[in-house]
């Protein structure tokens with residue numbers, strides 16, 4: 001209990017949960033969508049951009065999922081898997097050190113790091129433009145900590161939560177609210193968990209996918225701030241959760257509140 005309180009306090013002191021340079025996205029899948037289909041956009045991007053691919057940090061809820069995703073990427077990428085690595089608590093120390101060293105420089109060889117929460121604390125990874133949470137962390141502190149790895153250089157960065165109903169069984173109330181939300185500004189929901197509010201002057205198309213839809217600023221970059229996941233989506237995406245909440249989606253939702 002005490003330990004838990006201490007961690008919470010430390011986190012609040014260390015990190016302001018409002019990271020204004022990170023745009024927030026959420027996308028829900030049916031649980032039948034395969035890993036390869038979920039991460040099709042990433043496979044496409046690495047094949048296209050290779051060593052110039054912008055850096056991704058992908059958080060998985062378990063070592064098992066982490067390994068499965070890494071294997072799926074290896075199958076699809078062949079030689080290009082050299083730009084992908086895996087980091088979790090069971091990784092040998094020598095590997096961990098090698099990864100940390102590579103990730104310490106902006107143009108390191110690793111462009112995509114698949115990791116567990118072990119990569120969320122006490123590491124300094126450079127030039128992370130995109131954080132993906134594949135499955136929601138159990139609590140808001142963990143989530144803030146993890147997506148906060150993006151955009152440390154204060155440049156434009158994006159965080160996307162990809163999930164299915166089956167991954168939502170053990171969430172705390174704040175995370176549950178975040179995951180179920182379809183209308184309210186995502187930043188507003190995160191900050192309300194910390195009794196705070198987003199700046200009223202924030203630029204809607206930079207804030208979150210929900211605010212972006214309502215943005216009427218008409219600036220030239222208004223529609224540009226899109227996560228590659230949405231840029232390179234394959235048809236299967238539109239056949240599930242892009243269609244407005246059919247019966248199956250509702251069924252998936254009920255799994256969340258068990």
Ligand SMILES: [Zn+2]
Nearest residue numbers: 185207208211
């Ligand atoms: Zn917003």
Ligand SMILES: [Zn+2]
Nearest residue numbers: 205215217222
């Ligand atoms: Zn705009």
